Amino acid sequence: MSPITDCTAYWDHYANGIAGDTPEEALKNAFGWTQYDGHGPGDELLGDPATALELGFGRGHAVAALATKGVEATGVDLSPVQVENAQVLWGHLPNAHYEQGDVIDYLVHAGGTWDAIYSVFGALWFTDPEQLLPRVHDRLNPGGRLVFSQAPAVPGSYGVQGMYGAGFTGPQTWIYRWAYEPEVWTQLLHAHGFREVRAWHEAAPTPDYVGTLMVEACKA
Numbered sequence: 750m751s752p753i754t755d756c757t758a759y760w761d762h763y764a765n766g767i768a769g770d771t772p773e774e775a776l777k778n779a780f781g782w783t784q785y786d787g788h789g790p791g792d793e794l795l796g797d798p799a800t801a802l803e804l805g806f807g808r809g810h811a812v813a814a815l816a817t818k819g820v821e822a823t824g825v826d827l828s829p830v831q832v833e834n835a836q837v838l839w840g841h842l843p844n845a846h847y848e849q850g851d852v853i854d855y856l857v858h859a860g861g862t863w864d865a866i867y868s869v870f871g872a873l874w875f876t877d878p879e880q881l882l883p884r885v886h887d888r889l890n891p892g893g894r895l896v897f898s899q900a901p902a903v904p905g906s907y908g909v910q911g912m913y914g915a916g917f918t919g920p921q922t923w924i925y926r927w928a929y930e931p932e933v934w935t936q937l938l939h940a941h942g943f944r945e946v947r948a949w950h951e952a953a954p955t956p957d958y959v960g961t962l963m964v965e966a967c968k969a
Contacts, residue, residue: 772838779814782869782898783961788954792818794896794965798864802888804852804881804897805871809835809845816844823848823863825855825872852876856884865894873897873964874926877909882941889968895943901950901962902928931962938966 783789792815795801801815806824808831815822816839823846826832832849839845848855852872866885868874873881874897885895906928913923929937931948938946943966951961 775808775810775838776814776817779810780869782963783951783953784870784900784959785954789898789951789961790963794894795865795867796894798894800861800863800890801865801867802863803871804866804868804873804885805875806835806847807831807869807871809839809847811867811869812847813839813842813845816842820844822846825850825852827851853880853884856881856888859888862888862890863893864890865896867895868897868899870899871897874899874928875924876927877925878927878937882937882943886942886968891968893968894965895938895968896963896965898951898961898963899926900928901960902930907933931964934962934964938964942969943967944969 778786780792781787781789782791782794792811795815798815798820800821801812801823803812803822803824806812806826809824809826812822812824812835821844824835825848826835827850829849832847835847839847853876866889889895907930908927910926910928911923912926913921931950934948935946938948946964946966948962948964951963953960
């Protein structure tokens with residue numbers, strides 16, 4: 750029997766297991782960037798964009814939060830379940846748009862560009878940066894910003910890493926993540942034409958807890 754890897758099914762399964770927030774809670778916590786509610790920087794890292802694109806929007810809260818501020822905000826996610834859930838919760842917002850698809854394909858075939866492209870524990874973590882970063886750069890307006898967050902790399906374990914979707918039991922479904930230290934992300938972004946790169950570890954609110962890798966960069 751051949752192993753089966755189905756990323757869409759993985760993220761659909763993830764979406765079905767997420768507990769729902771009230772709209773008020775969702776908007777309040779949409780831009781913590783970190784895995785700790787109410788901790789970390791906010792959407793000021795994006796600058797003052799008129800348009801923004803989220804890669805791997807999950808529940809869609811960050812797209813909605815930007816839309817309520819007048820930003821023309823779009824999100825793309827691989828999971829049809831995530832898209833449906835976001836549209837049910839936030840479809841009434843005229844500036845919030847949710848698209849289903851692979852982020853690489855979306856960026857290749859997108860008809861427009863954006864002032865900000867971002868990812869909160871999303872597709873920047875789960876997509877080969879050598880493939881993704883040049884596409885992001887192509888779709889940013891001059892002076893546009895890329896911002897993303899993810900878990901920091903486990904010390905001594907860098908590059909592409911695999912994880913099984915159901916632990917060590919169940920179907921052979923897996924996904925890949927890319928993990929690097931801040932200085933390596935800085936080198937990668939510079940190599941793909943980004944400038945004003947800043948990459949750092951945002952400390953957790955509790956000492957010795959897992960922090961957050963934060964990265965921001967600009968297109969010249």
